[in-house]
Amino acid sequence: MAVLHFTRALQRHVDAPSERVDGTTVRAALDGYFERHPEVRGYVVDERGIVRRHVAVFVGGEPIADRDAQSDAVGPDTEIHVMQALSGG
Amino acid sequence: MSVLVGTRKGLFTVDRTGRTGSAGNAGYGVVATEFLGAPVTAVLDDARDGTTYAALDHGHFGVKLHRRDAGDTSFREIAVPEYPERPADATDINPMSNQAVPWALQLLWTLAPGHTDQPGRLWAGTIPGGLFRSDDRGDSWEMVRSLWDRPERAEWMGGGYDWGGIHSVSVDPRDARSLTVGVSIGGVWCSDDDGTTWELGTGLRNAYLPPEQAYEPGPQDPHRLDRCSADPDVVWCQHHNGVFRSTDGGRTYTEIEERPPSTFGFAVVAHPHDPATAWFVPAQADEQRIPVDGRMVVSRTRDGGESFDVLGTGLPDQHAYHLVYRHALAVDSAGERLAMASTTGSLFVSDDAGDTWTHVTSGLPPVACVTWTD
Numbered sequence: 001m002a003v004l005h006f007t008r009a010l011q012r013h014v015d016a017p018s019e020r021v022d023g024t025t026v027r028a029a030l031d032g033y034f035e036r037h038p039e040v041r042g043y044v045v046d047e048r049g050i051v052r053r054h055v056a057v058f059v060g061g062e063p064i065a066d067r068d069a070q071s072d073a074v075g076p077d078t079e080i081h082v083m084q085a086l087s088g089g
Numbered sequence: 090m091s092v093l094v095g096t097r098k099g100l101f102t103v104d105r106t107g108r109t110g111s112a113g114n115a116g117y118g119v120v121a122t123e124f125l126g127a128p129v130t131a132v133l134d135d136a137r138d139g140t141t142y143a144a145l146d147h148g149h150f151g152v153k154l155h156r157r158d159a160g161d162t163s164f165r166e167i168a169v170p171e172y173p174e175r176p177a178d179a180t181d182i183n184p185m186s187n188q189a190v191p192w193a194l195q196l197l198w199t200l201a202p203g204h205t206d207q208p209g210r211l212w213a214g215t216i217p218g219g220l221f222r223s224d225d226r227g228d229s230w231e232m233v234r235s236l237w238d239r240p241e242r243a244e245w246m247g248g249g250y251d252w253g254g255i256h257s258v259s260v261d262p263r264d265a266r267s268l269t270v271g272v273s274i275g276g277v278w279c280s281d282d283d284g285t286t287w288e289l290g291t292g293l294r295n296a297y298l299p300p301e302q303a304y305e306p307g308p309q310d311p312h313r314l315d316r317c318s319a320d321p322d323v324v325w326c327q328h329h330n331g332v333f334r335s336t337d338g339g340r341t342y343t344e345i346e347e348r349p350p351s352t353f354g355f356a357v358v359a360h361p362h363d364p365a366t367a368w369f370v371p372a373q374a375d376e377q378r379i380p381v382d383g384r385m386v387v388s389r390t391r392d393g394g395e396s397f398d399v400l401g402t403g404l405p406d407q408h409a410y411h412l413v414y415r416h417a418l419a420v421d422s423a424g425e426r427l428a429m430a431s432t433t434g435s436l437f438v439s440d441d442a443g444d445t446w447t448h449v450t451s452g453l454p455p456v457a458c459v460t461w462t463d
């Protein structure tokens with residue numbers, strides 16, 4: 001199972017604890033997390049499910065390539081970090 | 090009675106503290122803060138049930154809406170309007186930037202209460218141009234597709250923002266089904282059937298398109314609309330190119346050509362009981378957007394726009410560079426107290442309908458909106 005972490009900047013607005021998540025893609029991992037924490041979804045993706053413009057998602061230290069559908073692969077022990085992008089301040 | 094001030098860095102409650110500071114603030118001061126650090130883009134104090142709503146734009150983390158029930162001390166997050174999926178064959182493209190309109194919430198720009206006969210009904214005006222309706226105090230929202238699907242929307246443009254947006258929503262107190270909606274830049278839209286069908290208001294005049302298009306009703310930039318509660322046929326409009334008044338609920342407008350010291354500005358409020366009285370905050374048009382000659386004033390008419398009083402007592406009268414946004418001027422339900430706040434973080438309050446002003450503070454973040462709480 002991958003482990004999902006959220007930036008401290010987000011914790012100011014909504015409680016988003018680190019958790020182990022199932023799934024072989026970033027989308028599946030995020031969806032599993034949002035099922036347990038529905039209040040976090042709207043802070044990370046917009047109503048179309050696209051990663052918000054000023055949010056960055058890293059898998060194993062690399063930014064994901066597919067911000068629209070989050071099809072990037074996730075391995076069994078991958079660390080996924082949801083960060084605040086430096087764009088836009 | 091207090092003032093809620095929505096700013097770039099939080100929501101501030103201002104009330105009489107009983108202490109007069111060195112700045113001569115007449116005893117007004119900040120008594121509470123909420124959402125410190127977060128941009129507050131719209132605030133509504135719903136007189137029907139005492140609920141307070143605050144819309145936030147977290148930037149990184151999107152648009153959020155919070156509600157504080159009457160008697161409660163804290164807000165809790167509720168639903169935000171959601172746009173439908175953009176069809177693959179959609180052709181709405183911003184005519185100025187040539188970019189496809191995103192079907193996703195960019196900004197919650199205004200919140201308005203429904204009719205008193207519709208408890209729970211709220212209206213939300215948003216960027217990029219969606220009008221939304223809630224019937225459960227914001228727990229869920231539905232887009233008004235009849236307006237979004239109008240072919241004219243393809244011509245809406247951003248005025249200051251990248252996309253067109255809805256900044257004014259007004260329900261006729263006599264008829265819950267009668268709505269008046271202001272779009273920058275996309276004209277004034279009126280409905281008699283609770284938003285099933287829409288008609289464009291006429292009589293507005295623009296000066297930013299070729300002269301033959303000056304009176305086209307669609308490409309108009311009403312900066313703000315406000316309606317007289319006691320005489321709901323009277324709707325005032327501060328437009329990009331001047332001042333207008335309607336006496337038929339916002340359907341047709343007559344231009345008020347003289348409004349000293351200028352006809353440019355963003356804010357207007359209608360007197361809730363007197364259809365001949367309204368207040369404006371003029372600014373140097375439109376390339377500069379500062380007070381005319383650096384002197385901060387409010388212009389008030391008491392005769393339907395025939396003449397204006399230019400009110401500056403207590404306001405900074407030289408080298409003052411305050412701009413008052415469209416939602417940053419408010420009158421109380423009696424029509425006596427005014428609150429006004431600026432992009433440079435000053436809050437001014439008048440207890441005598443604008444005759445004299447108190448400079449409460451100059452230390453706030455840039456202000457988007459103010460409202461009185463009853």
